[in-house]
Structures are given as C-alpha cells and as structure tokens.
Amino acid sequence: MTGKPRHIGLAERRARLGLRQRLATSSRAAAPEEVADSLVALHGTDPATVYLAVGARLADARKTVAQVERALYEDLSLVRMHGMRHTVFVFPTRLAAVVHASTGLDIAAKARAALVKDMADGSGGRLTERWLDEVEASALAALARRGEATVNELTAEEPRLKEHFAYAAGKSYEGVHTVSSRLMRVLGVEGRVVRGRPLGSWTSSQFRWAVAPPHPPLPPAEARSELMGRWLTACGPATEADLKWWTGWKVTDVRRALAASGAVAVSLDDGVTAYVAAGDEGPVDGPDAPWAALLPALDPTPMSRPERDWFLAPSLRPALFDRSGNVGPTVWWDGRVVGGWAQRPGGEIVWRLLETGDVGREAREAIAAEAERLRAWVGDTRITPRFRTPLERELSAE
Numbered sequence: 001m002t003g004k005p006r007h008i009g010l011a012e013r014r015a016r017l018g019l020r021q022r023l024a025t026s027s028r029a030a031a032p033e034e035v036a037d038s039l040v041a042l043h044g045t046d047p048a049t050v051y052l053a054v055g056a057r058l059a060d061a062r063k064t065v066a067q068v069e070r071a072l073y074e075d076l077s078l079v080r081m082h083g084m085r086h087t088v089f090v091f092p093t094r095l096a097a098v099v100h101a102s103t104g105l106d107i108a109a110k111a112r113a114a115l116v117k118d119m120a121d122g123s124g125g126r127l128t129e130r131w132l133d134e135v136e137a138s139a140l141a142a143l144a145r146r147g148e149a150t151v152n153e154l155t156a157e158e159p160r161l162k163e164h165f166a167y168a169a170g171k172s173y174e175g176v177h178t179v180s181s182r183l184m185r186v187l188g189v190e191g192r193v194v195r196g197r198p199l200g201s202w203t204s205s206q207f208r209w210a211v212a213p214p215h216p217p218l219p220p221a222e223a224r225s226e227l228m229g230r231w232l233t234a235c236g237p238a239t240e241a242d243l244k245w246w247t248g249w250k251v252t253d254v255r256r257a258l259a260a261s262g263a264v265a266v267s268l269d270d271g272v273t274a275y276v277a278a279g280d281e282g283p284v285d286g287p288d289a290p291w292a293a294l295l296p297a298l299d300p301t302p303m304s305r306p307e308r309d310w311f312l313a314p315s316l317r318p319a320l321f322d323r324s325g326n327v328g329p330t331v332w333w334d335g336r337v338v339g340g341w342a343q344r345p346g347g348e349i350v351w352r353l354l355e356t357g358d359v360g361r362e363a364r365e366a367i368a369a370e371a372e373r374l375r376a377w378v379g380d381t382r383i384t385p386r387f388r389t390p391l392e393r394e395l396s397a398e
Contacts, residue, residue: 005265005273006281008237013268013310014335015286020234021301022057023332024287029057032064032071033092036078040227040234041089041099043298044080046386048203050090052296052374061377065202073197081212082107082189085248095230097215100191101223103247108190115182122165122177135160136183140192140211148196148208151180184209191215203383224253225260229277235304237266237274242305269310290334292366294341294351294374297385297392302327302337312337316354319391328389333363341371342395343383349375350395 008016018024022038029035035057036042042050055064071078076093083089083099086107091099119127135158142157143149155161161180168174187193194212198204224247231246232238238246243254262278295301302308303326312320312330320328320340331339331351338359341351349371353359385392 005267007267007269008274008276010269010310011286012284013237016236016284017301017311018287018291018335019284023293023295023301024289024291026288028059030059032058032068033077036090036092038234039300040095040230041083041091041300043300043303044088044090046296046298047198047205048383048385049296049298050080051202052383053299055374055377056293056295056299056370061373064377069197069202080195080207081191082185084246086111086189088195095227096191097218098223098226100215101218101220102227103224103249104189104191105220107248108186111186111189115186118167118177118182119165119179122167122169123163127163127165127179131160132179132183135179136187139183140187143193143209144211148210150199150206150208151184154209155180201381203381205386221256221260224249224257228254228257228263229261232261232263232275232277233280236263236276236280237268238305239268239272239274239307242307243275245306246304290362290366291332292334292363292370293332294349294367294370295330295332296383297328297387297389298326299330302330311335313355319354320389322387322389324387326387326389328385328387328392331367333359333367338363339367340389340391340395342392343378344396344398345382347375347378347380347382349378350398352391352395354391 019027020038022029022035029038032054035054042053044050051064051068054068055061058064072080078090079093079096080088080090081096082104083091084103116129116132119132138158139154139161142154146153161183163179164176167177184193191212193209196208196210199206199208240251240254244251247254258275263275264278264281265273266276266281268274302312316337320330320337322328329341330337331341331353338355339351339353341349343349351367351371
C-alpha cells in the first residue's frame with residue numbers, strides 16, 4: 001500500500017472490536033474453538049476466565065462448561081500452555097507450535113537458567129544442574145507411566161521434588177521455593193508437560209500434569225510472522241507499543257514480524273501510526289445493532305493492549321483494575337467499558353454503571369439481559385476472581 005495511510009477512526013475501531021472479538025450479538029460463535037481462533041489466545045491465569053470469556057461469546061452459552069471441557073480434555077482441540085510474557089493462555093492446539101517457536105523458546109531458556117541459578121544460590125551449592133537433570137528425568141518417567149498426575153503424586157514417586165531452596169535472600173520478596181513448583185513451570189514453558197484436568201470444578205486452579213506431545217520445529221522468525229498476522233486480524237489496528245507489550249518480544253523482533261507478515265500501516269485519531277493485517281486495511285461496517293457484554297476478570301479483550309483509552313475511560317481504571325494492572329469483571333456497551341459486575345455469595349449477578357453518558361434504557365435492558373444469561377449458565381458455581389478489584393469487592397459484598 002502506497003501513499004497516505006488510511007485513517008481508522010474511533011467508531012470503526014470499536015466496530016472491529018465488537019465483530020472480531022465475537023462480542024456483537026450477530027458475531028457470536030457456535031463453539032469454544034471458534035472463540036479461541038478469533039481471539040488467538042484466552043487468558044488462562046485464572047481458570048474461570050477461560051470459561052467465562054468463552055460463554056460471553058457463544059450464541060448459546062448453556063453448554064459452555066461441557067463444550068470447553070470437551071475441547072480441552074477430550075478432543076484436545078484447545079491446549080492450556082505458557083505463552084506470551086510467561087503467562088498461561090488457552091490456545092487452539094494447531095497454534096501451539098507457532099506460540100512455542102515464536103515466544104516459548106526464549107522464555108524457556110531464561111526460565112531454566114534462572115531455576116538453575118536460584119537453586120544453587122538458595123541451597124549453598126547443594127542443588128546442582130546435574131542433580132536437577134536426574135530429578136527431572138525421573139519425574140518425567142513417572143509422569144509418562146501414570147499418564148496424568150498431580151504434583152503431590154509425582155513427589156511420592158520422586159521425593160527429591162520436595163527439596164526447598166531460599167529465594168531472593170535479604171530482599172523484601174524473599175521466600176522459599178519448592179523444586180517441584182519451579183520445575184513443572186519450566187517444563188511447561190519448554191512445552192514438555194501440559195496441564196490436564198483440574199482437581200475440582202472448572203474454577204479450580206489445581207491441575208493434573210501430563211507429558212506433552214512434542215512441538216514440530218518451526219523457524220522462530222516464521223512463527224513470529226504468523227502469530228503477528230493472526231493477532232492483527234483479531235485485534236488490529238494496533239500500535240508498535242501494543243504489539244511489543246502483548247508478545248513480550250524485543251522491538252526489533254516486532255518490527256521484523258510486521259514486515260514479514262505484510263502488515264499495513266494506518267493512522268488513528270490521535271495521529272499515531274498503527275497496523276492492520278495484510279488485506280485488512282479496507283473499511284469495516286459496524287455490527288447490525290448495539291451490543292452488551294459482561295466480560296470476566298483478565299478477559300483477553302481489555303487485556304489485549306496497554307493503551308485502552310479508546311474503549312475504557314481513564315477515570316474508570318481505579319475501580320476496575322488492581323494495583324498490578326489486572327482488569328476485573330467489566331460491563332460493555334457497544335464497544336466501550338461502562339461499568340463492572342460481580343457475583344454475590346447467593347449467586348446473583350450484580351452490575352453497576354460507572355460511565356452513564358449516552359447509556360440509556362436500551363443499554364440498561366441489554367446489560368440486564370446479559371447478566372441473566374450469565375447467571376443462568378453459571379448456575380450454582382461461585383466465582384471469585386483470582387485478582388480482585390475495588391468494584392468487584394464492593395459489589396460482591398453488598
């Protein structure tokens with residue numbers, strides 16, 4: 001594309017968000033795999049987020065839990081694994097090798113080196129790299145024999161996993177780490193083990209582990225180009241800063257991936273240059289009708305980029321984010337965040353508008369309908385976000 005970059009205004013950015021993120025009623029999906037394909041990655045640090053993010057985007061949310069569990073644990077069409085920024089996500093399984101090659105390899109090398117160093121420093125040199133190799137081989141053999149196992153089950157077969165070592169001695173965040181917890185995390189980043197079924201319900205954060213099938217090797221630059229194209233299709237237009245933040249890559253890798261993927265430069269309302277996927281630079285019509293959504297804490301849409309002012313007013317941030325920058329449950333109306341929601345101990349879904357503006361009767365009725373839709377499929381399950389935010393705490397306690 002030559003000449004002056006096409007301008008994409010606020011209305012079109014919000015239209016793209018509603019359609020590409022499967023939030024507009026007309027673009028809702030039929031299955032979890034469609035949601036994951038459209039979003040590229042579902043934030044998985046809080047297990048409940050995966051289900052709630054999918055349910056918000058399904059045309060029929062009544063079978064959300066059964067469909068997501070089928071995709072994760074039976075069909076294996078979705079996989080929970082470490083990805084960008086050392087964070088756990090749920091990806092389409094066919095994208096796992098791309099994520100691993102583009103992002104996981106570098107993170108894995110740093111994570112293993114850090115573990116070896118921390119073990120040696122925190123044990124007075126007693127826990128060595130050779131020792132770790134022996135324990136690791138033993139643990140993986142036990143996991144292969146069992147098929148799936150919890151960390152406690154693995155430590156019963158390989159007691160050396162219970163070893164402890166001091167961490168960050170003398171610092172404000174000093175503590176004691178267990179070899180098992182750190183090693184399983186490293187093996188997960190390396191793509192050698194994968195999380196299986198949780199021990200409890202779909203909201204549980206305790207998982208069984210299994211040996212992962214090996215990722216087919218891909219050239220990292222090729223993988224970064226593919227991931228870039230997919231993410232821009234889902235979330236573009238995005239700035240270079242957005243892309244660096246989401247991927248966790250070096251800025252040089254971001255720029256090379258932009259060039260290799262054929263990304264097209266566009267301009268935004270503030271005059272900043274952004275990018276869309278190759279062939280996606282044309283105008284996008286808005287959804288057929290305004291839409292409402294109740295998105296969970298850590299949902300991939302509000303967590304997709306650091307610059308959020310175009311869909312979330314800065315004045316709302318203190319109520320909706322924790323001190324570490326994790327977003328809580330949000331209420332959306334036609335492309336922007338207008339409030340937050342929570343679940344009370346009795347199961348009721350409650351919400352509050354923080355930005356009224358042009359949020360009139362139609363919006364309030366649509367939001368109330370979404371709250372009822374959420375309550376109906378969540379049923380007796382009680383949801384407490386892993387990272388709690390001021391408004392969520394306030395609403396849930398009322």
